[in-house]
Amino acid sequence: MSESELRRSMAVLPMKTVMQLTALSSRQIRYYEKQQLISLKRSEGNQRLFSLNDVDRLLQIKDYLESGMTVHDIIDLERKQSYRRQTELSDSAARQLLHADLMRSAGFDTTHSL
Numbered sequence: 001m002s003e004s005e006l007r008r009s010m011a012v013l014p015m016k017t018v019m020q021l022t023a024l025s026s027r028q029i030r031y032y033e034k035q036q037l038i039s040l041k042r043s044e045g046n047q048r049l050f051s052l053n054d055v056d057r058l059l060q061i062k063d064y065l066e067s068g069m070t071v072h073d074i075i076d077l078e079r080k081q082s083y084r085r086q087t088e089l090s091d092s093a094a095r096q097l098l099h100a101d102l103m104r105s106a107g108f109d110t111t112h113s114l
Contacts, residue, residue, distance in 0.1 A: 011041035011049035
């Protein structure tokens with residue numbers, strides 16, 4: 001993970017700051033968390049802490065809702081995207097295995113190619 005991505009993923013922002021940045025209420029944010037649209041870190045005192053990535057995610061959810069989608073539409077969309085990513089990874093892994101098998105059957109050493 002790059003240093004920039006590491007900084008973006010650090011959960012350091014309190015709820016009040018995130019509410020100001022996103023123009024969402026604490027109730028809305030807690031609801032999105034309950035619906036598992038966001039997953040937040042907690043402080044030792046059990047306060048929600050947000051990263052810049054979390055703020056981006058909340059703004060994305062807000063944009064979806066403003067475009068006419070419902071929370072359930074967003075959940076369905078995420079499930080479909082997750083399934084697509086899993087399928088793509090599976091297809092890619094299958095191609096690599098097939099390639100390695102073909103190379104071995106042709107007599108090439110594949111111990112260093114993968």
